[in-house]
Amino acid sequence: MTERAFQVDLRGVVDLLSRHLYSSPRVYLRELLQNGVDAVTARRAEEPDAPARIHIETPEHTGEGSLRVHDTGVGLTEPQIHELLATIGRSSKRDELGYARHEFLGQFGIGLLSGFLVADEIEVLTRSMHGGPTIRWVGYSDGRYLVEEAEEERNEVGTTVILRPRRDAEEWFAASTVANLARHYGAFLPVELRVGDTLVTEGEPPWRRTYPTPVRRRAALADYCQTVFGFAPLDVIDLEAAAAGLRGVAFVLPHAANPTVRAAHRVYLKRMLLADNVTDLLPEWAFFVRCVVDAEELRPTANREALYDDDLLGQVCDTLGEQIRDWLLTLAHSRPEELRRFLQLHHVGVKALAAHDDTMLDLVYRWLDFETSSGTMPLAEFTRRHSEVRYTSDIDEFRSLSAVAAAQGVGLVNAGYVYDTEIISRLSDRQGAALLRPLDPGELTTRFGRLPSETELRLRDFLHVAERALDSRGCTVLLRSYAPASLPALYLTSRAAEHRRELAESRAEADPLWADVLGALEPALAADQNRLVLNHANPLTRRITTLTDPDLITVAVQALYGQALLQGRHPLRPADSAVLNRSFLGLLDWAAPTESEE
Numbered sequence: 299m300t301e302r303a304f305q306v307d308l309r310g311v312v313d314l315l316s317r318h319l320y321s322s323p324r325v326y327l328r329e330l331l332q333n334g335v336d337a338v339t340a341r342r343a344e345e346p347d348a349p350a351r352i353h354i355e356t357p358e359h360t361g362e363g364s365l366r367v368h369d370t371g372v373g374l375t376e377p378q379i380h381e382l383l384a385t386i387g388r389s390s391k392r393d394e395l396g397y398a399r400h401e402f403l404g405q406f407g408i409g410l411l412s413g414f415l416v417a418d419e420i421e422v423l424t425r426s427m428h429g430g431p432t433i434r435w436v437g438y439s440d441g442r443y444l445v446e447e448a449e450e451e452r453n454e455v456g457t458t459v460i461l462r463p464r465r466d467a468e469e470w471f472a473a474s475t476v477a478n479l480a481r482h483y484g485a486f487l488p489v490e491l492r493v494g495d496t497l498v499t500e501g502e503p504p505w506r507r508t509y510p511t512p513v514r515r516r517a518a519l520a521d522y523c524q525t526v527f528g529f530a531p532l533d534v535i536d537l538e539a540a541a542a543g544l545r546g547v548a549f550v551l552p553h554a555a556n557p558t559v560r561a562a563h564r565v566y567l568k569r570m571l572l573a574d575n576v577t578d579l580l581p582e583w584a585f586f587v588r589c590v591v592d593a594e595e596l597r598p599t600a601n602r603e604a605l606y607d608d609d610l611l612g613q614v615c616d617t618l619g620e621q622i623r624d625w626l627l628t629l630a631h632s633r634p635e636e637l638r639r640f641l642q643l644h645h646v647g648v649k650a651l652a653a654h655d656d657t658m659l660d661l662v663y664r665w666l667d668f669e670t671s672s673g674t675m676p677l678a679e680f681t682r683r684h685s686e687v688r689y690t691s692d693i694d695e696f697r698s699l700s701a702v703a704a705a706q707g708v709g710l711v712n713a714g715y716v717y718d719t720e721i722i723s724r725l726s727d728r729q730g731a732a733l734l735r736p737l738d739p740g741e742l743t744t745r746f747g748r749l750p751s752e753t754e755l756r757l758r759d760f761l762h763v764a765e766r767a768l769d770s771r772g773c774t775v776l777l778r779s780y781a782p783a784s785l786p787a788l789y790l791t792s793r794a795a796e797h798r799r800e801l802a803e804s805r806a807e808a809d810p811l812w813a814d815v816l817g818a819l820e821p822a823l824a825a826d827q828n829r830l831v832l833n834h835a836n837p838l839t840r841r842i843t844t845l846t847d848p849d850l851i852t853v854a855v856q857a858l859y860g861q862a863l864l865q866g867r868h869p870l871r872p873a874d875s876a877v878l879n880r881s882f883l884g885l886l887d888w889a890a891p892t893e894s895e896e
């Protein structure tokens with residue numbers, strides 16, 4: 299058996315790595331900057347006072363069509379050049395065991411190839427700090443390279459990389475483009491970076507600078523947020539994750555954000571911009587902040603445009619999530635007005651948190667406004683005010699029943715929005731909120747006042763006809779007197795009746811055996827029906843109860859039934875619409891009687 303090595307066609311590899319790995323040719327500049335910074339770092343490890351400069355000259359500066367990037371880094375000796383520049387995948391930035399060394403930005407040994415995105419050849423002039431002459435290396439995109447002693451010695455130790463734009467890539471070499479890219483990627487690099495004569499580096503990132511006062515710091519960070527993200531933040535939260543050598547800031551959005559879209563964050567690695575669309579830095583629920591962070595230890599993917607999804611990133615995500623949560627709690631304790639403002643904007647995210655976090659649940663209970671039958675207020679206050687509290691997860695039911703329920707002394711909470719029911723059922727499990735139960739509209743009838751027995755007796759015939767009028771609708775009719783008097787009638791669904799209707803429907807579709815099983819369940823449920831509760835306190839309804847003509851009672855009761863369905867926004871089934879139509883026409887017919895023939 300003989301072992302062999304893969305045969306590799308260099309052109310394919312160069313093409314793959316340079317053209318297909320990266321999302322845009324613009325990364326060529328980032329890779330050059332990164333190599334310069336790493337070279338400076340390597341030199342200063344041995345010679346701490348060595349200069350730390352990178353100087354970029356665009357074709358406009360050099361006047362001879364090339365872009366030159368000079369650095370004051372370690373430089374390379376000729377043997378190193380053969381080993382490093384001529385071997386794809388070989389990097390000086392890994393230790394003997396092949397682990398990425400954490401002081402360097404690079405590690406894969408492919409970055410330089412990105413030069414072929416914009417040029418057909420890459421020229422390197424380099425003089426090593428370890429002595430030897432200046433060496434010239436030229437690499438071609440077809441995989442050839444040459445190494446020779448340079449005609450001219452470099453004055454200083456360091457490296458110059460020279461690229462001549464390919465015809466189709468000239469736009470990437472314009473002085474303004476290069477300056478913008480250099481600033482974009484390298485504004486915070488720990489070196490002196492110039493494009494032409496212009497200094498690009500700004501020193502420490504804004505969140506690491508020292509400011510005279512906390513107020514000034516906040517104002518400076520708010521300005522920075524405006525520049526980077528285009529909004530004035532509601533607040534600024536400091537972030538830190540020691541395990542990843544990460545520090546940064548989270549800016550709270552001043553407007554409501556779409557909770558299904560994860561916020562995009564700007565991430566620097568060792569002070570070089572990685573990307574400004576990193577989504578997995580924070581937990582999903584934290585969609586109300588956008589962050590800028592710089593990390594020492596997080597790993598980039600090979601194209602250096604995203605974070606590598608490893609345990610450390612997961613750990614960082616949890617840590618930063620904790621810090622945002624702590625900020626919220628501090629706000630609740632020390633600046634409740636601001637918390638209210640925040641909650642108005644970002645309640646969905648906070649609710650999402652509360653659905654599985656007890657501390658946030660408590661915060662929601664005490665501070666988050668819910669729509670209730672007594673206006674909007676936090677549940678803590680609502681349960682304090684009412685001895686009996688119910689909730690409904692149906693917004694329409696809330697709208698139609700909140701006034702009626704409140705008039706009967708039952709406080710009603712609208713729990714029809716996302717996460718509401720999870721939150722309320724979690725709250726109900728806890729002491730102090732045990733009174734929050736789901737509303738069964740049917741139970742309201744037990745609270746309506748009964749009529750005096752002589753009135754009931756007098757209206758017995760009316761009720762009889764009324765019952766018959768709605769027989770086909772599976773709805774019983776009750777006559778009660780209740781507030782508000784402006785309401786002529788109320789349609790109350792019973793949970794059991796709803797359930798029964800569903801049973802009947804599935805039974806119609808089911809096979810005979812299953813139908814029998816369902817049939818056996820039915821009698822137990824039959825006791826409770828949907829109800830139309832006529833309101834004797836309402837003047838119109840009271841007049842209707844005095845009608846004696848059965849036909850007229852029928853259309854009037856059917857009209858009240860239809861109106862109550864519409865008012866309560868209950869679904870109208872085809873038979874309901876038919877009843878409503880018939881009653882409407884019947885009333886018109888009655889209002890405009892046929893002229894008697896003379």
Ligand SMILES: Nc1ncnc2c1ncn2[C@@H]1O[C@H](COP(=O)(O)OP(=O)(O)OP(=O)(O)O)[C@@H](O)[C@H]1O
Pocket residue numbers: 329332333334337369371372373374382383388389390391403404405406407408409410411457
């Ligand atoms: N400006 C420079 N000064 C000194 N050495 C350099 C310079 N540019 C490149 N090198 C050497 O060439 C090697 C290969 O560079 P290349 O950019 O392809 O990969 P890398 O920086 O090691 O890793 P990555 O693929 O992550 O960028 C480097 O490891 C480094 O040793």
